[in-house]
Amino acid sequence: MSYGAGTSRAYRCVLLALLGAIGVVFSSNFARAEYVLSDYGGTVWRKTYTLAVNETLQLQTVGCSGNEDTAMFLLEGTGPTRKTRAWNDDQGTGFTEPFCSYIVFTNTSTATKTYQAVATVYPGGPGATVDITSWRSSTGWITESSGVTLRGVVGKLWASGSVTHETVGRRQTDSGGYSDTVLYLIDTNLGAISAYDDDSGLGPLSRITASLPCSGTTYNCWLVAGHYSQTATNYKFEAWGRAGPDADGDGVQDAIEAVKGTRADLSDTDGDGLSDYEEFFGVPAASLVGTDTSVIMPWEDTGASPTNQDLFVEIDYMIASDHDHNPALNSNWPNHLADLTQIFAFDPSFSGRTIWPHVQVSNSMPETAYVTFGSCGGSDTTNFYARKSSAAYFNPLRASVFHYSIWGHSHKHTNCSVSNWIGQAEIWGNDIISALGGQTNQVGSTTVQRVNFIHELGHNLSLSHNGNGSSSANSCVHASVMNYRYSNFGWGSQLRGSGYSNGTCSAVAGCANTCAANRCVPSTQTSPKAGCSRNNGSCDCDRAEWALVNLDVPSSGLMSFSGCQVSNCSNGDEVARAEMRSFFLEGAEASPLLEWVAERRQELLLERGFQENVDFLVHPENQRAYSLE
Amino acid sequence: MSSRGAAAVALAAVSTVACTETRSQDRPSEPGATFAITSSEVNSTESAAASCAAPSMEGDVCARDGRLQCDGERPACPPHTAAPVTMGFVVAPYVGSSPKCAALPDPLEGRGLSLIAAVDVVEQKVFPLERGEQFETWVHLTRTDVAPKCGFMVNFRSLSERPRLQPGTRLQLASRSVQRAHTELPGINVVTSEAGRVLYALVLSAPVARFAEDLGDLVPGLRVTTSTHVVCTGSDGSRAFSLELSTGTGTCRVESQTSRCCTLWNRSYEVEALNVSERLLSSVPEVAFTLRAKDFFYRPE
Numbered sequence: 013m014s015y016g017a018g019t020s021r022a023y024r025c026v027l028l029a030l031l032g033a034i035g036v037v038f039s040s041n042f043a044r045a046e047y048v049l050s051d052y053g054g055t056v057w058r059k060t061y062t063l064a065v066n067e068t069l070q071l072q073t074v075g076c077s078g079n080e081d082t083a084m085f086l087l088e089g090t091g092p093t094r095k096t097r098a099w100n101d102d103q104g105t106g107f108t109e110p111f112c113s114y115i116v117f118t119n120t121s122t123a124t125k126t127y128q129a130v131a132t133v134y135p136g137g138p139g140a141t142v143d144i145t146s147w148r149s150s151t152g153w154i155t156e157s158s159g160v161t162l163r164g165v166v167g168k169l170w171a172s173g174s175v176t177h178e179t180v181g182r183r184q185t186d187s188g189g190y191s192d193t194v195l196y197l198i199d200t201n202l203g204a205i206s207a208y209d210d211d212s213g214l215g216p217l218s219r220i221t222a223s224l225p226c227s228g229t230t231y232n233c234w235l236v237a238g239h240y241s242q243t244a245t246n247y248k249f250e251a252w253g254r255a256g257p258d259a260d261g262d263g264v265q266d267a268i269e270a271v272k273g274t275r276a277d278l279s280d281t282d283g284d285g286l287s288d289y290e291e292f293f294g295v296p297a298a299s300l301v302g303t304d305t306s307v308i309m310p311w312e313d314t315g316a317s318p319t320n321q322d323l324f325v326e327i328d329y330m331i332a333s334d335h336d337h338n339p340a341l342n343s344n345w346p347n348h349l350a351d352l353t354q355i356f357a358f359d360p361s362f363s364g365r366t367i368w369p370h371v372q373v374s375n376s377m378p379e380t381a382y383v384t385f386g387s388c389g390g391s392d393t394t395n396f397y398a399r400k401s402s403a404a405y406f407n408p409l410r411a412s413v414f415h416y417s418i419w420g421h422s423h424k425h426t427n428c429s430v431s432n433w434i435g436q437a438e439i440w441g442n443d444i445i446s447a448l449g450g451q452t453n454q455v456g457s458t459t460v461q462r463v464n465f466i467h468e469l470g471h472n473l474s475l476s477h478n479g480n481g482s483s484s485a486n487s488c489v490h491a492s493v494m495n496y497r498y499s500n501f502g503w504g505s506q507l508r509g510s511g512y513s514n515g516t517c518s519a520v521a522g523c524a525n526t527c528a529a530n531r532c533v534p535s536t537q538t539s540p541k542a543g544c545s546r547n548n549g550s551c552d553c554d555r556a557e558w559a560l561v562n563l564d565v566p567s568s569g570l571m572s573f574s575g576c577q578v579s580n581c582s583n584g585d586e587v588a589r590a591e592m593r594s595f596f597l598e599g600a601e602a603s604p605l606l607e608w609v610a611e612r613r614q615e616l617l618l619e620r621g622f623q624e625n626v627d628f629l630v631h632p633e634n635q636r637a638y639s640l641e
Numbered sequence: 642m643s644s645r646g647a648a649a650v651a652l653a654a655v656s657t658v659a660c661t662e663t664r665s666q667d668r669p670s671e672p673g674a675t676f677a678i679t680s681s682e683v684n685s686t687e688s689a690a691a692s693c694a695a696p697s698m699e700g701d702v703c704a705r706d707g708r709l710q711c712d713g714e715r716p717a718c719p720p721h722t723a724a725p726v727t728m729g730f731v732v733a734p735y736v737g738s739s740p741k742c743a744a745l746p747d748p749l750e751g752r753g754l755s756l757i758a759a760v761d762v763v764e765q766k767v768f769p770l771e772r773g774e775q776f777e778t779w780v781h782l783t784r785t786d787v788a789p790k791c792g793f794m795v796n797f798r799s800l801s802e803r804p805r806l807q808p809g810t811r812l813q814l815a816s817r818s819v820q821r822a823h824t825e826l827p828g829i830n831v832v833t834s835e836a837g838r839v840l841y842a843l844v845l846s847a848p849v850a851r852f853a854e855d856l857g858d859l860v861p862g863l864r865v866t867t868s869t870h871v872v873c874t875g876s877d878g879s880r881a882f883s884l885e886l887s888t889g890t891g892t893c894r895v896e897s898q899t900s901r902c903c904t905l906w907n908r909s910y911e912v913e914a915l916n917v918s919e920r921l922l923s924s925v926p927e928v929a930f931t932l933r934a935k936d937f938f939y940r941p942e
Contacts, residue, residue: 333768333777334734334796380770381727381798389720391772392800422727427875429916430724430929432818432828432845434749450818450828450845452747454729454796460749500749500820 056194056238057131057144057160060090063119070147071129071156072103076112080142081134082162084113085198085236087206088127093222094206096199097127099234112142130196132236133162192216196236199224204232210240263289274318282366284321286413291318320366323356325444325469327371328405329419330379330394335454337419337446339461340373348462355466355511372414375405383420383445385436388428394420396445415442415472417465421449434460434500437468439476440617444468459501463510467499470512476622718873718881719898724843724915725931726799726938728830730754730816735792737761739783742791748828753817755859758782760810761792765803765941776941778803782812802938804832804841811835819855829856832937839906842932845915850925860932862888862906867917867926872896875918884914884930895930902935909935 061069073082083101087094098117102110119125131144144156195218198206205224213219218237226233256265262279264272274281274288281288316322329337339345349371356367382393400406400416410416423433423445434451437444446464448456456464475494491503493510502510527544618624730748735741738761746754764779778797783790795814797804806812813833820826827847832840842860844852852865868883873896875881881897886905893903897917903910915929 333766334779334794335729335731378771381724381775391770392775425916427879427918428720429875429918430845432826432847432929434818434826449729450727450816450830451749452745453731453733457747457749460747496820496822 055160055162055241056236057129057157057162058194058238059129059156061127061129061146062124063117063127064124065119065122067148067150068116068118069127069129070114070116071131072114072145073112073131073162074109074143074145076109076142080162081111082113082131082142083134083234083236084115084129084131085196085200085234086115086117086127086129087196087198087208088125090126090128090208092208094128094208096202096204096206098202099198099200130236131162132238192240193218193237194240195220196234197222197224198234198236199226200232200234201225216240260288262287264292272318281318282321284323284367286316286318286322288318290413291316291322316370317368320368323367323369323415323473324410324413325369325371325415325417326406326410327373327417327419328375328377328399329373330383330421331376332379332421332454336376337379337421337448337455338373338376339419339465342455342458342461344458344462345373348458348465351462351510352466377405377418379421381449382422382424382430383418383447384424384426384428385438385443385445386426386428388424393424393428394418396443400443411442415444415469417444417446417468419446419448421447421454423447435464435468437471439471439622440474442472444472459510463493463498463500463502466510466512467493470494475512716873718875718918724845724929725913726797726802726804726841726933727843728798728816728832728841729796730793730814731796732793734779735781735794736764737781737783737792739790739792742784742787742793745793748816749818749820753815753819755813755815755817756784757786757811757813758784758793760806760808760812762808763806767941773800775800776803778806780804780806782814785811799938801940803941805937805939812840813837815859817856817859821851821855825851827852827855829859831859838908838934839910839932840934840937844931845929847928848925849928852928864888865928867928868894873898879918881916881918882926884912884917884928886912886930886932905932911935911938 063069069086071084071086073084076082081102084099085096086098088097089095098115100113100115103112103114107114113131115129117127119127141159141161143158144160145153146156147153192211193213193216195209195213196206197208197220205222207220207222207224209218209220210216211218224233252268256267258265259276260269260279264274266276269276269281269288272292279287279289282291316324327339329339331337339348342348349369352369352371356369377394377399380392380394382388383396384393385396387395387398396418399418401408406414406416423431423436425431425433432450434448434456435444435446444465446456446461446468448454448460448464451457451460455461470493477494477496490513491498492513493499493502494512495503497503498510529544614624730745732742732745746756748754760780760782762779762781764781766777766779768775768777776799780795780797781792782795783792812835813831815831815833816829818826818828825846825848828845829847830841830843832842834840839860844856844860844865847856847865849865849867857863857865864887866885866887868885870883871880872883873881883894883896886893886895886903888905888907891904893901893905893912895901895903895912895914895917897914900911900913903912905912911931911933913931913933915931917926917928917930919926
């Protein structure tokens with residue numbers, strides 16, 4: 013039997029939670045509040061008891077205060093489904109510590125049974141440091157745990173009728189690694205089925221999919237989450253219920269979107285091509301291969317944000333006998349990353365956008381003399397695409413999210429002739445070759461490494477040279493790393509001197525900030541493209557170029573449309589999405605897919621004003637090398 | 642005549658296509674043999690009938706003799722081979738007695754890297770590739786044109802050859818890349834003897850029109866042009882031509898993706914035209930080639 017908690021008391025706890033919660037979500041209209049809880053948490057206290065027939069167990073938390081509002085449950089069994097045998101939220105007004113919890117339960121069945129007790133705390137505070145005591149006739153009152161800090165989270169589910177609740181623990185740790193969670197979905201109707209999970213989620217995280225009769229009037233369903241280790245304190249995670257209205261169909265219900273700051277009417281709130289769901293939980297494999305729903309790309313630890321545009325890059329690098337192309341070996345690598353962040357954060361042309369670059373230096377590979385976009389044969393040449401298709405180097409589940417770059421030694425053209433080029437990238441694509449073997453120390457100087465990479469990344473983002481691609485036209489008007497005038501050393505030594513745009517002509521000697529259509533007066537140097545205009549008090553000739561920036565990583569490593577992913581395309585090119593998806597679902601050969609994608613991308617580049625054989629190339633064989641260098 | 646040379650003649654005998662031969666030359670094929678410059682070296686303007694088939698790339702350069710020009714057809718270009726030797730400058734692995742250089746000039750910056758140095762140590766290394774192996778010759782040198790003197794290493798990499806260098810040898814070394822534009826990043830590596838003889842040069846991605854301006858000072862007197870005759874078509878549709886080199890009288894003509902002997906600066910050089918083509922995005926032909934003083938490299942056993 014339970015020492016039942018009154019509904020009014022539980023309701024008060026709800027209000028407390030609302031006031032203090034980091035993210036607890038309850039609808040202002042309780043008639044239909046179907047989301048459960050969100051908070052950071054750590055420890056839930058758990059202990060298994062075996063009770064003989066007619067044996068009684070009493071459990072209680074001791075030392076609660078207003079900020080240490082505990083809840084306690086006793087479940088019969090230890091498997092994935094259990095029966096609720098007792099629970100308590102608040103002891104009630106007759107107790108000196110009304111926010112503590114107290115259970116008294118007797119095994120009235122005809123057999124010895126095993127039970128698991130669970131104690132946790134309402135979210136919103138630093139946790140509850142309490143004692144937990146128990147009483148059995150064989151032991152008397154004993155202290156089970158002294159001074160345990162409960163940081164588990166708990167919340168209540170509301171739903172109209174029987175629905176399926178999926179709960180997902182999300183790792184969000186300051187120290188790296190996954191938080192090993194446990195998760196309970198508890199129906200507080202005594203004798204009802206409850207659910208438990210340890211590791212069904214991503215990695216050691218938890219997920220429960222269960223159909224429980226969670227009533228919208230009695231608030232009988234509770235979600236309890238905590239860390240598996242009862243001594244862990246540094247890990248953080250969130251536990252969500254994912255049932256209820258989802259207006260934009262992105263897999264994140266409206267109530268969660270409200271508290272997380274994402275839009276309930278837009279599947280990709282920040283417009284970076286990754287749906288809100290993907291940014292919270294990763295990319296389901298289903299979006300890549302059509303049927304496999306068992307794998308989720310574990311990428312949330314990279315810091316994706318659904319409200320800031322994320323730009324992911326994986327860099328693999330070659331190692332030779334006497335040098336190493338790993339950019340992270342460069343002591344200035346952290347500064348490079350900081351620069352890149354600064355570039356995206358403060359470039360005036362990015363006004364109104366927040367772009368977070370995430371660059372991961374990942375795998376090494378033996379060096380070959382050359383790298384090329386294609387197959388050239390010979391043991392001295394690495395086929396970029398072959399390497400990328402090897403899961404040992406690039407997780408295919410990353411393909412729709414990450415740009416991929418190989419930092420190798422020297423470069424070959426797609427016709428397999430050797431070249432002196434130090435980089436090549438797909439334009440409006442996701443593949444980058446860096447080849448600085450002929451440069452300083454066979455890896456390139458600090459500056460060249462940084463500038464060359466940013467230049468090539470710009471191509472991936474659909475930037476061209478903006479007319480500054482010939483020796484006779486490279487203009488000081490464009491203070492941009494995309495301008496070949498500045499493509500190796502940047503346009504200034506100051507911070508962001510390797511950026512895409514300074515937003516002004518004044519960074520470059522001879523250029524001022526009075527605008528004419530295609531130049532910054534009084535300089536006589538003109539922009540190859542018209543479109544100079546005043547921007548924050550300066551003349552900026554790059555704005556038109558920046559309007560084309562596209563952060564959307566091509567789906568499945570190929571392409572996507574208007575911010576539309578294969579898996580989720582609520583605001584993009586639905587027709588194209590459907591066509592592309594059909595390739596996966598029908599198990600089409602790769603070559604027709606590539607050909608179709610190539611044709612589609614070619615059309616879009618032309619629509620955007622790019623000139624074939626001037627701004628981009630179409631490789632006649634593999635169709636993939638839409639490249640500028 | 643070596644056996645390889647004999648095979649080439651036999652192949653020519655069965656050819657049924659009328660061709661213009663460029664020329665033929667033998668050289669010792671024994672590993673490590675000293676390459677004598679013989680009086681039989683002639684200019685490329687001589688011609689004779691031979692085969693249109695792409696020659697084997699297995700033989701020594703002077704025995705390979707360049708592909709033959711085919712009249713009235715434009716075959717597909719044969720597969721490109723890697724540059725026979727590349728070289729890289731690096732400080733960290735230096736093992737000589739001088740203090741390591743703090744840094745070397747950046748080949749991309751200004752007029753690039755150019756220095757004078759003396760060989761301290763020569764290390765012969767072999768590194769396995771996925772298929773085959775790569776010969777590396779680590780040449781540790783002391784830079785003598787700066788004060789204080791400092792050490793660095795030059796790595797000669799090849800699938801087949803090594804430079805013939807001894808401690809104490811003094812060299813001039815240069816490397817330059819000139820970023821001009823979208824399709825223009827010409828580069829050159831040059832090894833010159835103390836007396837000024839070009840021992841080795843690797844030229845890559847160099848538009849012919851600006852070769853002299855961008856790179857020419859490192860190979861003084863070398864004039865680079867290309868033929869107008871299209872010898873083959875690349876896999877991307879680009880047209881390939883012949884490389885034409887001259888240091889005075891006579892022109893050495895080497896078709897794209899072939900090799901042959903040429904007389905330059907009155908000495909014999911192995912010339913490999915790695916690529917001589919008009920790329921799709923370029924309005925001028927671009928060349929990539931190597932010059933190797935005939936006695937400077939040898940085939941390791």
